[in-house]
Amino acid sequence: MSKELKFGVPKGSLENATVELFKKAGWKITVHSRNYFPSIDDEEMNCKLIRPQEMSKYVERGTIDVGIAGRDWVRENDSDVIEVCEMVYSKVSRRPARWVLVVTGDSKVQKPEDLAGTTISTELVGFTKRYFAERNIPVNVEFSWGATEAKVVDGLCEAIVEVTETGSTIKANGLRIVSELMESVPVMIVNQAAWADPWKRGKIERIATMLQSALSAEGMVGLTLNAPGDKVEAITKVLPSLNNPTVSHLFNSDWVSIESILPEKEVRHIVPELMELGAEGIVEYPLNKII
Template identity: 55%
Template sequence: MSNILKLGIPKGSLEDATKALFAQAGWSINTRSRNYFPSIDDPEINCSLVRSQEMGYYITNGVLDAGLTGQDWLVETNSEVAVVADLVYSKASDQKCRWVLVVKNNSEIKSVEDLEGKRIATELVNFTKQYLEHRNISAIVEFSWGATEAKVVEGLADAAVEITETGSTIKAHGLRIVCDLLETHTVFVANKTALQDSWKKQKIEQIALLLKSALMGREKVLLKMNVPNSRIDELVKQLPSLHAPTINQLYGDDWLAVETVVSKKEVRKIIPTLKAAGAEGILEFELRKMVL
């Protein structure tokens, strides 16, 4: 096999977020209008822009060696691919998304069972049909090419199965979420035959490692501070870290330099605690990557 990896980049809502993640991981991907083959600063990779809905098909059939898509579309298309890495990120945030059952605020539909005999619009047709069949619910499930929520608003469908991150857009349209049907996130997947090639397997694993490290880096920050020697034990008790904080003696002084990696979400609570424990010159640094 040739030492070129054929990589699928999701076109559409995930495109910009994926390019940003690759940039943080160390690769620059450049797309141009009406060009489905982005350039990348790695001679060992050829990129193709592919809709997430079709990614599993092209990887299963060997047109692509690997790519990024939503776990939901692998379920929808029943794709035979190998999941190399779970990558929780989306167009707006680094969190999982949900496929939800949506109706008008004044709809009589209060549960999935109330869909009996109703008309449902969705892009996730196969999954929705199977979901209802497993519950012995008979309903009409129609494929929606987009503007799915609008079909409910306009009365073209009784309900919709739609993807959301926060639910704010759904509420803004005067709609109500009845229940969650499926949780999904981005995954890095590969063709099973490509993984049998040692060079491609190593390249795919390299990409997976750096993408995961970039995402992990977004969750953490590096804290550095100076602490009096006399108060170090008190401070360490307040300081979370991966293993243990790094502590060095400052030259010619009775002070210590301390650094540690902590969760970004905890920083607003930790810094006042560290200050009260005697820390001074506290610095916070963003991390590009974090490899465990």
Template identity: 55%
Template sequence: MSAQPIIKLGVPKGSLEEATINLFDRAGWKIRKHTRNYFPDINDPEISASLCRVQEISDYISAGILDLGIVGLDWLHEVEHDKDVQIVSELTYSKTSNRPCRWVLAVGGDSPYQKPQDLAGKRIATELQGLTRKYFERLGIDVDIFYSWGATEAKVVEGLADGIVEVTETGTTIRAHGLRIIDEVMCSYPVLIANRAAWADPRKRAKIDQINLLLQGALRAENLVAIKMNAPAQRLDAILGMLPSLNSPTVSPLQDQQWLSVETVVNIDVVRDLIPKLRQVGAEGIIEYALNKVI
């Protein structure tokens, strides 16, 4: 008898789609999309997957249609679901995947506005009306907020808005449109969220915990590599002194007692400087290899 799905998973369609599928792949779940429908295959009979717009996933989870999903923190805050949605964990993808993004308040480069208070009574264009409204309410500033269907940066240039709240990573696109950032509204990053009823169900919770554990392990491994080498026994202390590691490096004897095998895990950013130094103090047969997960 085949196993029945325990978890209904929402996979975000759009900007988070590729990074999410790659992350699940490294964690051990192969998600395979179909060109004709929104229900990809996944190599786990306990999970059924649906490809959904990231803006809708929190609504589906709140309603109990989905049990688990990945959304941006910005879209989670756009509509409050405090009673029905549980944030399981942050999924801070590395610089090789999705980086945190910023929602910023921007105005024309030659405008007189220098701070949010200067926009009192003015028109603000944005795709995230709820988030923007909460931001200005928190500051006690009364503004006219209207929805932007796209090309938000152009709204100021065309004279349709006095300011915009728009998403950016570096601010390059905003500056290219002749705009100037005057405040940060929020920093957003992917989060794993669950329906609270699913979170309270022991069987579903066990599966959610398994998924979260392996996703976090895959994320942690993105910035780490393993290094293995042969080390002269007489130079062991010097070599160990050069090795940053998660824990104490593994040192094993070799058949030739004048040599030892040393293995450790280090941050990927230090490897290019570390390997030449290890070579200089006598290490040989240095091997670097990637990691799928670090738990």
């Protein structure tokens, strides 16, 4: 019987970024518009599209072996799964999502304890209930179907637990953050049984390695150039690198070839400096992976 790994692709905001990341890592996932079963060019893998909010539940029960979801929804479901690695997509955001406790700007609440006996509205009901229960703060937590900020503005609850990155929208609505309850980033999760299976664990670890290498390459480029031999020290001081730049002598020449890896945003500043130091034949090239 052939081996198969069941993989959950997150449907929604992470979907396109996940497909693109897998492509850079070496796998082609094709999402079909009329079903929830993407195809993948790996006979050892079977993919399903699953909402991140539900991913950890399906991973835990073994419907799928491994998937990608926000850490917030893993904690919301209180799922007994193993976190393999973080998957921080720059195509989505490099900032963690922050779940914060929020009140109106004129509220007298200064700390979570001040909310004892009140009602809190949120999408993250399970996590919020546990957060307050662990601190022995009696509150009533209600599920919000959306427009959560409006509920506290309209007086339908005394506070909300809402997700934000910068907090700018919360401030724009005249609200105030009391405290931060949790930070969340996308994570790859696996169920206990799959992790205990040597073949599946090996497959998952190889996938994680390649995905991480593709993530490491985001925003990075390679740069190669030729330079006079007596300018090597000056150029290498200007040129950043993951390690030391690679320097090799050109055949029958006093010139050298220098190769380095650096953030793409720095190229526009560095190339003019390299040219002033006598560098020629400067070539910038994209990177898919850094291992």
